[in-house]
Amino acid sequence: MKNAAPCPGSHLARGGVSQSWLGGRTSESGIRVGLVSLGCPKNLVDSQKMLGRLNAAGCDIVSDPESADVMIVNTCGFITDAKRESIKTILEMARLKNGKKQLIVTGCLVQRYVDELRRELPEVDAWVGVFGQEAIPEIIGVKSPQPSGKEPFRALTGPPHLAYLKIAEGCSRKCSFCAIPGIRGLQQSRPIDELVEEAAELASHGATELILIAQDTTNYGKDLPGTPDLISLIQRLAALREVRWIRIMYLYPTRVTRKLLEMIAGESKVCKYLDIPLQHCQGDVLAAMRRGGDRMSTTKLIDKIRSVVPGIFLRSSFMVGFPTETQRRFKELVSFLRDASIDHVGVFTYSREEGTEAWGLGDPVSQQEKRHRRSILMRVQNEISANINRARIGEHHEAVVEGIGSNYYLCRISGQAPEIDGITRMRMSPDSDSRRLDPGDYVNVRITGASAYDLRGVRQ
Numbered sequence: 362m363k364n365a366a367p368c369p370g371s372h373l374a375r376g377g378v379s380q381s382w383l384g385g386r387t388s389e390s391g392i393r394v395g396l397v398s399l400g401c402p403k404n405l406v407d408s409q410k411m412l413g414r415l416n417a418a419g420c421d422i423v424s425d426p427e428s429a430d431v432m433i434v435n436t437c438g439f440i441t442d443a444k445r446e447s448i449k450t451i452l453e454m455a456r457l458k459n460g461k462k463q464l465i466v467t468g469c470l471v472q473r474y475v476d477e478l479r480r481e482l483p484e485v486d487a488w489v490g491v492f493g494q495e496a497i498p499e500i501i502g503v504k505s506p507q508p509s510g511k512e513p514f515r516a517l518t519g520p521p522h523l524a525y526l527k528i529a530e531g532c533s534r535k536c537s538f539c540a541i542p543g544i545r546g547l548q549q550s551r552p553i554d555e556l557v558e559e560a561a562e563l564a565s566h567g568a569t570e571l572i573l574i575a576q577d578t579t580n581y582g583k584d585l586p587g588t589p590d591l592i593s594l595i596q597r598l599a600a601l602r603e604v605r606w607i608r609i610m611y612l613y614p615t616r617v618t619r620k621l622l623e624m625i626a627g628e629s630k631v632c633k634y635l636d637i638p639l640q641h642c643q644g645d646v647l648a649a650m651r652r653g654g655d656r657m658s659t660t661k662l663i664d665k666i667r668s669v670v671p672g673i674f675l676r677s678s679f680m681v682g683f684p685t686e687t688q689r690r691f692k693e694l695v696s697f698l699r700d701a702s703i704d705h706v707g708v709f710t711y712s713r714e715e716g717t718e719a720w721g722l723g724d725p726v727s728q729q730e731k732r733h734r735r736s737i738l739m740r741v742q743n744e745i746s747a748n749i750n751r752a753r754i755g756e757h758h759e760a761v762v763e764g765i766g767s768n769y770y771l772c773r774i775s776g777q778a779p780e781i782d783g784i785t786r787m788r789m790s791p792d793s794d795s796r797r798l799d800p801g802d803y804v805n806v807r808i809t810g811a812s813a814y815d816l817r818g819v820r821q
């Protein structure tokens with residue numbers, strides 16, 4: 362089980378705040394830019410867009426901060442751990458500064474705390490919130506080349522066969538613990554045509570797996586003229602010939618409709634995989650979180666999903682230590698988790714955030730107790746995941762090759778999302794491998810072994 366953040370739209374990769382150096386592109390200008398991207402895939406998309414603009418403006422994108430003339434830190438800032446990691450990274454980058462280097466800090470942390478940051482960190486040359494990142498080329502003194510008004514193609518910094526598609530910005534829900542609407546504003550969906558155009562461009566660069574992200578993907582389109590929905594968006598994306606897998610992340614539980622599930626069941630390109638952050642199951646806790654639902658309705662939802670889409674993989678995240686979570690209510694969550702038998706689960710401890718409604722409830726559960734509850738939930742889930750994975754032995758799945766080891770391929774079946782879920786190690790077999798596979802190739806795998814996180818298999 363890997364860690365995940367409480368906000369549906371903001372999972373953290375690999376058990377903590379993800380941090381990645383993006384770079385490795387060259388261009389004609391003498392200005393070398395390095396960027397470190399923190400936090401969730403939505404921030405990663407913003408980072409790739411910034412690099413795309415800088416690259417189009419003639420900058421060289423470098424992966425080594427020491428050799429950069431301009432360093433950009435794209436921060437995350439919606440919970441305490443993320444804020445700490447962001448500050449630590451800014452200070453690390455500031456230490457590398459010499460007379461010539463420029464340090465620009467952008468992203469959620471800046472959006473939230475720009476005045477304090479400006480006072481405390483004079484080493485930083487420019488602060489840019491989540492809005493206004495288009496101005497960064499100008500800030501560093503290069504010209505943004507947008508004669509047609511068209512956004513330059515974003516720099517794809519990860520494996521070329523997968524790309525995140527941010528279908529909306531912001532969030533119009535009001536979960537009481539969440540700082541995101543205050544940081545990124547109300548939901549603004551992107552028009553379907555624009556998304557299809559971006560997806561086609563991503564596909565032409567080799568992307569075969571599209572991962573749809575937003576704070577709440579089920580609310581897609583409600584703010585657009587004609588109120589298109591997620592279903593119509595997915596149908597348009599599925600028509601792109603090169604696209605093989607479409608993965609939907611961050612669904613809001615009470616908005617998962619039968620119609621949506623039927624589309625998922627019937628559309629072969631949509632991964633039979635859903636990430637639905639539930640946060641809790643106990644009715645009073647969910648009410649105080651301003652999310653609604655209770656154990657019975659959540660159980661019914663899971664049953665409905667499994668009956669409409671048999672064999673579906675589920676991922677969820679839960680929050681422990683919310684102010685109104687008593688021992689009894691926590692025990693109910695543990696018992697729910699045992700019954701629900703969810704494939705992939707992340708557990709987060711509550712972080713009291715200024716500007717949120719839940720701030721007024723105080724923070725009565727101690728940090729030690731929150732960590733204790735988290736470890737209990739993780740231990741329980743560990744057993745569940747191990748059982749689920751063992752029961753998969755003998756199953757056949759389509760998988761994508763992610764990497765190549767000494768005598769195995771690192772693959773992901775469609776029930777494993779990149780970064781947050783496990784992987785499938787597929788043994789190389791001289792008999793069945795008529796040709797060596799490359800990252801991005803799709804294969805059929807028979808599962809032959811399992812642990813709590815990962816699967817093993819052979820090629821079919």
Ligand code: SF4
Pocket residue numbers: 367368369370532533534535536539540541542576577613
């Ligand atoms: S307010 Fe929106 S972004 Fe925050 S947890 Fe709720 S659904 Fe997610």
